[in-house]
Amino acid sequence: MRFEGLFIAGAAFHLPPPVAVRDAVRAGRCEPELEASTRMLSVRVSDTLSAPEMAVRAARAALRGGGGGGAAPPVNYGGTG
Secondary structure, eight states, X not given: OOOTTOOOOXXXXXXXXXXXXXXXXXXXXXXXXXXXXXXXXXXXXXSSOOHHHHHHHHHHHHHHHHTTOSSOOOOOOSSOO
């Protein structure tokens, strides 16, 4: 798909703190095979926020970061004027 005049004004992410894979396996949060079959040193685990909640935090941060101060022209969403 192509969109003429569409610009990205902000981007963001929200990640919980890293947890060592070994600790995550011991806590039952990851399968032991993960540690054995990959070279990952850590995983991201949240005890308080679900994935959708983290997505909302990232979206809010992106909207705040966009600020409207960029060089992108105003976009006409199909209305007149």
